[in-house]
Amino acid sequence: MINFETISAKVRAGVRINSGEALFLFNSNDLLGIGELAVLVNERKNGANVYFNVNRHINPTNVCVNRCAFCAFSRTTGEDGAYTLALDEICRRACEAESEGATEVHIVGGLHPDLPFEFYEEALRGIRTSAPRLHIKAFTAVEIEYFSRISGLAIEKVFERLISAGLGSMPGGGAEILVEEVRQKICPEKISGERWLDIIRLAHLGGLKTNATMLYGHVETASDRIAHMEMLRTLQDETGGFQAFIPLAFQTENSDLKLDIKGTSGLDDLKTLAIARIFLDNFDHIKAYWIMLGEKIAQVSLAFGVNDLDGTVVEEKIGHDAGANSPQSQTKDGIIRLIKKAGKVPVERDTLYHPIRSY
Ligand code: V47
Ligand code: SF4
Numbered sequence: 001m002i003n004f005e006t007i008s009a010k011v012r013a014g015v016r017i018n019s020g021e022a023l024f025l026f027n028s029n030d031l032l033g034i035g036e037l038a039v040l041v042n043e044r045k046n047g048a049n050v051y052f053n054v055n056r057h058i059n060p061t062n063v064c065v066n067r068c069a070f071c072a073f074s075r076t077t078g079e080d081g082a083y084t085l086a087l088d089e090i091c092r093r094a095c096e097a098e099s100e101g102a103t104e105v106h107i108v109g110g111l112h113p114d115l116p117f118e119f120y121e122e123a124l125r126g127i128r129t130s131a132p133r134l135h136i137k138a139f140t141a142v143e144i145e146y147f148s149r150i151s152g153l154a155i156e157k158v159f160e161r162l163i164s165a166g167l168g169s170m171p172g173g174g175a176e177i178l179v180e181e182v183r184q185k186i187c188p189e190k191i192s193g194e195r196w197l198d199i200i201r202l203a204h205l206g207g208l209k210t211n212a213t214m215l216y217g218h219v220e221t222a223s224d225r226i227a228h229m230e231m232l233r234t235l236q237d238e239t240g241g242f243q244a245f246i247p248l249a250f251q252t253e254n255s256d257l258k259l260d261i262k263g264t265s266g267l268d269d270l271k272t273l274a275i276a277r278i279f280l281d282n283f284d285h286i287k288a289y290w291i292m293l294g295e296k297i298a299q300v301s302l303a304f305g306v307n308d309l310d311g312t313v314v315e316e317k318i319g320h321d322a323g324a325n326s327p328q329s330q331t332k333d334g335i336i337r338l339i340k341k342a343g344k345v346p347v348e349r350d351t352l353y354h355p356i357r358s359y
Contacts, residue, residue: 004033011037011278014044019226022279026222031271038274038305045284046307049358050344052335053351055104055137056097056314060085060123062321064110066142068187070176070218072254072322074110084112087119091126097314098131101332104351105131106311107138108173108318117151117158121165128166135168135351141199141210142174145191155199159206169351170203172211172246177220178228185219186257193228197235204241209352211287212242216272217250217264218257225272229279236282243353244285244308247272249292253323269297270304277305285353291319291326295338302342309335 002024010017017025025034061084064074075082085093094105105127120139127136139147139162147158159167176186178193191199203210212232216225229245236242249264264272277286287308290298298309314329332348336359339346348356 004028004030008033008037011041014281016281017279019223019230022226022229022275023222025275025278026226026271031267031274034271034274034278035304038277039303041277041281042286042305042307048343048345049307049347050302050339050342051285051308051347051349051353051355052332052339053104053311053349054102054332055106055311055351056093056102057106057108057316058085058090058093059317060090060107060109060120061112061115062110062317063112065113066111066187066189068176068190069256070186070215070250071318072251073318077113084115087122087126090123091130094127094131094134098134102134102312102314103356104135104137104311106171106313107136108140108143108171111143111146117147117153117161120147121161124162124165124167136166137169137171137351138162138167139170140172140174141170141196141203142191144170144199144203145195155202156206159203159208163206163208167208169208169243170200170210172213172242172244175213175228175232176215177224178231179220179224182220182224186215193231197231200241201235201239204235204239209241209243211244211246213246213248214276215248215250217261217268218259226279229276233280233282236280240282242283244287245276245280245283246287246289246310247276248289251292251319251322251324254321266297266300269293270301273301273306274304290330291316291324294326295330299338299342302339302344309339311335 007021062075063082148155285308286306287310288298288301288306289310312330316328336346346359
């Protein structure tokens with residue numbers, strides 16, 4: 001029989017919990033009990049350290065052929081608010097980030113119907129030349145698959161070309177909920193969950209580290225979230241290529257999903273992060289993305305097993321187009337303060353989790 005005591009005994013003994021046990025935790029209201037287990041798992045992995053990195057997000061275009069139902073960021077060509085950055089503007093923003101102390105640029109965008117694959121290669125080359133100290137973390141598995149389609153190149157070849165142009169690692173977007181039935185409701189044009197996993201597997205085999213996200217708080221059930229995490233855990237057993245898991249709290253404004261909800265609750269956010277920390281025993285890092293969570297929940301999550309607070313960001317469009325109340329950016333001092341006030345040790349890291357400096 002599943003009860004909290006049997007789950008707790010497993011976690012304390014370092015034994016992996018199964019889907020049924022994770023579901024028990026989602027159905028439980030014992031947030032503090034769940035949090036205590038998550039803290040235990042995290043302390044074994046990361047001690048009191050909480051990582052952050054100084055980065056800048058660049059979204060080269062919001063024009064996208066997919067138009068996922070949940071996405072408030074995307075536009076159709078010619079629609080009000082549609083934009084595409086010129087290559088020199090992309091490089092200018094990267095240069096500015098480097099001169100302001102960033103170690104990473106995070107680049108994701110829409111699936112543009114007219115830009116050729118070479119545009120993205122040139123963007124990477126331009127950044128590498130003009131801001132050579134930056135690590136370039138770019139493109140979701142969804143974009144990689146699109147590049148393969150528009151260029152006629154195999155996925156492996158797309159990776160080869162992007163790596164030789166400067167790609168250093170990949171963010172975790174586009175995963176949403178990997179369960180097909182959910183994807184049909186929220187992003188029917190997007191590649192399947194299975195394809196997302198296949199492309200990430202190829203990235204890992206090609207030597208790229210990636211993250212994995214989970215968009216939660218829309219039509220999915222707790223079982224869908226667990227199935228999603230189980231697929232990630234299985235792939236991680238195989239490749240070891242995931243760095244961080246990042247649950248993304250759904251921002252509800254300007255969405256075509258027309259759900260009768262006003263965003264996730266703080267309780268759900270903390271429970272989801274804590275259960276992820278317990279369930280994903282083969283992930284080193286659970287990241288709170290304060291843009292979607294808000295600063296306060298992101299800070300409190302550090303007492304629920306989270307060990308990474310993302311990031312300085314500078315300019316954010318995806319969550320803010322969907323009504324996020326958080327600011328657009330954080331200063332490094334602001335992040336350090338949030339972590340210290342939570343009683344943890346702030347450690348600035350590079351993209352691949354090498355420590356740069358503790359505060
Ligand atoms: O894939 C889109 C999500 C993702 C909304 O890997 C939304 O370090 C909430 O993946 N409400 C892109 N989320 C962002 C992303 C990310 C962010 C920060 C760090 C990392 C990392 C990755 O944003 C998309 C989608 O799942 N998204 N619309 C929305 N309304
Ligand atoms: Fe396009 Fe990504 Fe928005 Fe979907 S989530 S519409 S793929 S930008």
